[in-house]
Amino acid sequence: MTETLLGEKNPLLKQVRRAVARGSLTEDGFAVAESFHLLEEALASDCEIGVVIAAESVKSAVAAHVRGLKRTRVVAVRDAVFAEIASTEATQGVIALVRPPAWTLDQLLRGRSLVVVLDGVQDPGNAGAIVRAAEAFGGTGAAFLKGSVSPYNPKSLRASAGSLFRLPVVAHADQNLLLAAIDHKRIALYAAVPRAKKGIADARFAESCAIVIGGEGRGVSQALLDRATAVRIPTSGVESLNAAVAAGVLLYEARRQRGTV
Amino acid sequence: MTETLLGEKNPLLKQVRRAVARGSLTEDGFAVAESFHLLEEALASDCEIGVVIAAESVKSAVAAHVRGLKRTRVVAVRDAVFAEIASTEATQGVIALVRPPAWTLDQLLRGRSLVVVLDGVQDPGNAGAIVRAAEAFGGTGAAFLKGSVSPYNPKSLRASAGSLFRLPVVAHADQNLLLAAIDHKRIALYAAVPRAKKGIADARFAESCAIVIGGEGRGVSQALLDRATAVRIPTSGVESLNAAVAAGVLLYEARRQRGTV
Numbered sequence: 001m002t003e004t005l006l007g008e009k010n011p012l013l014k015q016v017r018r019a020v021a022r023g024s025l026t027e028d029g030f031a032v033a034e035s036f037h038l039l040e041e042a043l044a045s046d047c048e049i050g051v052v053i054a055a056e057s058v059k060s061a062v063a064a065h066v067r068g069l070k071r072t073r074v075v076a077v078r079d080a081v082f083a084e085i086a087s088t089e090a091t092q093g094v095i096a097l098v099r100p101p102a103w104t105l106d107q108l109l110r111g112r113s114l115v116v117v118l119d120g121v122q123d124p125g126n127a128g129a130i131v132r133a134a135e136a137f138g139g140t141g142a143a144f145l146k147g148s149v150s151p152y153n154p155k156s157l158r159a160s161a162g163s164l165f166r167l168p169v170v171a172h173a174d175q176n177l178l179l180a181a182i183d184h185k186r187i188a189l190y191a192a193v194p195r196a197k198k199g200i201a202d203a204r205f206a207e208s209c210a211i212v213i214g215g216e217g218r219g220v221s222q223a224l225l226d227r228a229t230a231v232r233i234p235t236s237g238v239e240s241l242n243a244a245v246a247a248g249v250l251l252y253e254a255r256r257q258r259g260t261v
Numbered sequence: 262m263t264e265t266l267l268g269e270k271n272p273l274l275k276q277v278r279r280a281v282a283r284g285s286l287t288e289d290g291f292a293v294a295e296s297f298h299l300l301e302e303a304l305a306s307d308c309e310i311g312v313v314i315a316a317e318s319v320k321s322a323v324a325a326h327v328r329g330l331k332r333t334r335v336v337a338v339r340d341a342v343f344a345e346i347a348s349t350e351a352t353q354g355v356i357a358l359v360r361p362p363a364w365t366l367d368q369l370l371r372g373r374s375l376v377v378v379l380d381g382v383q384d385p386g387n388a389g390a391i392v393r394a395a396e397a398f399g400g401t402g403a404a405f406l407k408g409s410v411s412p413y414n415p416k417s418l419r420a421s422a423g424s425l426f427r428l429p430v431v432a433h434a435d436q437n438l439l440l441a442a443i444d445h446k447r448i449a450l451y452a453a454v455p456r457a458k459k460g461i462a463d464a465r466f467a468e469s470c471a472i473v474i475g476g477e478g479r480g481v482s483q484a485l486l487d488r489a490t491a492v493r494i495p496t497s498g499v500e501s502l503n504a505a506v507a508a509g510v511l512l513y514e515a516r517r518q519r520g521t522v
Contacts, residue, residue: 125386129503136496163499201517234516235397238424242390245509248502252510255495256462 005056006077012051013077013085016095020087023124023153030097031164032154034087039065039096041162043072048099051075055082055093062094087154100152103168105181108141113187113208114254115141117178118148119224120215121243127151128159129244130213131167137251138258141168145175148215179227182210189228191220192250194240196230203231205254213247266317267338273312274338274346277356281348284385284414291358292425293415295348300326300357302423304333309360312336316343316354323355348415361413364429366442369402374448374469375515376402378439379409380485381476382504388412389420390505391474392428398512399519402429406436409476440488443471450489452481453511455501457491464492466515474508 006013015026025031030050033042042049043066052074054062059076066072077085082093108115116134121127127149134142144151151157151169182189190203191212205211212228214220219240220228233241233249241249267274276287286292291311294303303310304327313335315323320337327333338346343354369376377395382388388410395403405412412418412430443450451464452473466472473489475481480501481489494502494510502510 129506132499133502133506136494136499136502138497159503161499161501166498233397233513236399237427238393238397238422240422241394241397241509242420242422242505244503244506245390245394248506248509249513252494252513 004075006075006081008081012075013081016053016085016097020085020154023155024150025152026097029099031100031152031157032087033096033098033157034094034154035092035158036065036094038158038162039094041165042096042098043069045162045165047101047165050097050099053077053082053085053095053097055079055091058093088158098165100164100169103141103170105143105170105173105178107168108143108170109181109185109187110140113185113210114139114205114251115143115187115210116247116251117143117145117210117212119145119212119220120218121148121213122215123243124149124153124155125159126216126242126244127153128156128161128164130247131156131160131169132163133244133248133251135163135167137255139167139251141170143173143178143210144169144171145173145178175223190231191224191228192233192246193220193225193230194232196232198229198231199234200231200250200253203229204257206257206259209254211250211254213243213250216243265336267336267342269342273336274342277314277346277358281346281415284416285411286413287358290360292361292413292418293348294357294359294418295355295415296353296419297326297355299419299423300355302426303357303359304330306423306426308362308426311358311360314338314343314356314358316340316352319354349419359426361425361430364402364431366404366431366434366439368429369404369431370442370446370448370471371401374446374471375400375466375512376404376448376471377508377512378404378406378471378473380406380473380481381479382409382474383476384504385410385414385416386420387477387503387505388414389417389422389425391508392417392421392430393424394505394509394512396424396428398516400428400512402431404434404439404471405430405432406434406439436484450485451492452485452489453494453507454481454486454491455493457493459490459492460495461492461511461514464490465518467518467520470515472511472515474504474511477504
């Protein structure tokens with residue numbers, strides 16, 4: 001373990017600051033994983049950890065977490081400097097730079113697929129909660145179509161509670177390539193639509209399928225609606241549900257139909 | 262309709278600013294409902310609208326929304342002043358001060374109850390999404406136990422998408438009073454717990470029941486665990502779900518068991 005007190009203008013810190021501001025990976029391809037919980041999830045995963053940045057006041061706690069992992073480098077920065085790069089207001093003082101696994105669409109669509117497709121989901125908290133629900137209910141992957149938030153936005157990563165280190169995920173997915181792959185593999189495509197005729201209990205989620213979740217404001221795009229079977233979550237009184245809640249209900253229903261409840 | 266250009270130091274604006282900062286009602290008991298969507302939901306509800314505050318640049322659009330409602334007062338403020346009181350960064354320039362209905366625990370627990378109990382849920386986005394899901398799946402109400410975020414936090418209200426103007430909700434609910442009322446009415450109490458033995462499909466949500474959702478970090482409190490039947494959402498690979506996703510799945514399962522899917 002190396003400890004270096006990095007200065008404010010250090011290139012590594014600049015990269016982190018930019019990734020937080022942009023809601024993306026760093027230029028070197030690392031995800032900004034902030035919190036002890038995410039550090040633990042990263043350590044338990046197969047992901048490469050580039051470096052762990054600790055606020056000076058908690059550097060021994062951070063060092064204790066990575067003890068025994070000789071190849072993990074910990075660097076400390078002054079608390080005031082850490083507060084500036086942190087993506088949360090109530091920061092715990094630890095950021096791990098984690099290289100997320102690279103996945104292909106084929107890997108998402110393997111076996112008896114259950115893929116969630118994010119179509120214009122903008123809220124990083126919702127996006128992360130969707131990935132977490134997808135892993136929880138036996139999803140085989142999540143495709144983030146272009147126009148959605150990045151799964152590697154630090155806020156998405158935090159809301160995923162570590163699921164992004166494990167579940168196959170494709171960022172900036174091309175809609176046409178996804179549709180072609182789905183056709184080729186004969187995977188059924190569903191879209192959650194408020195006033196659809198078919199209820200989700202009548203969908204056939206036990207077969208290989210992909211389920212589209214639309215963005216918070218706009219819903220599912222017309223191009224996907226034209227191709228998908230529209231299904232309705234049985235609600236009353238409201239226009240729609242929160243995107244993550246809708247995804248959770250659909251994925252739970254899929255798990256129920258697959259007999260793994 | 263009255264139009265007045267309020268100055269920055271106006272007492273009404275001070276009240277709004279404080280309510281946004283505290284995440285609560287204003288001192289006069291109004292909820293800060295920010296966005297055109299919430300204004301429309303408030304207008305469609307039975308709630309009293311105290312005043313509508315519009316940023317100067319959108320005041321005619323706001324006026325068009327409330328046209329014909331002679332008793333609704335619209336006041337305009339300079340855009341820069343509005344931006345300071347707004348609770349969102351990408352503000353639409355409209356805030357309605359809405360008096361939410363007052364409900365008692367008895368009103369939540371009426372008929373074949375389906376009450377969601379928020380036990381230490383801190384995230385306002387989750388809290389609002391839970392209320393929205395409760396209305397959507399036929400819930401009879403939501404009880405926010407002391408220690409949870411306020412349902413009238415402007416961010417909760419926004420995440421509820423207007424459900425808070427309709428669903429019976431009790432804020433700062435006393436745990437002992439709630440348990441006494443539940444006992445008295447012989448309502449079954451369930452709590453969502455990650456490693457519980459009983460799956461939610463085996464719970465009897467078709468009967469009158471209340472379901473406890475724990476806070477994001479801590480989960481359900483021991484006092485409630487001692488009284489409730491623990492039920493497990495069938496997940497794998499993750500420690501837990503996002504609180505709003507968990508609530509959505511439980512409420513959907515209740516609706517499914519009640520045969521209204």
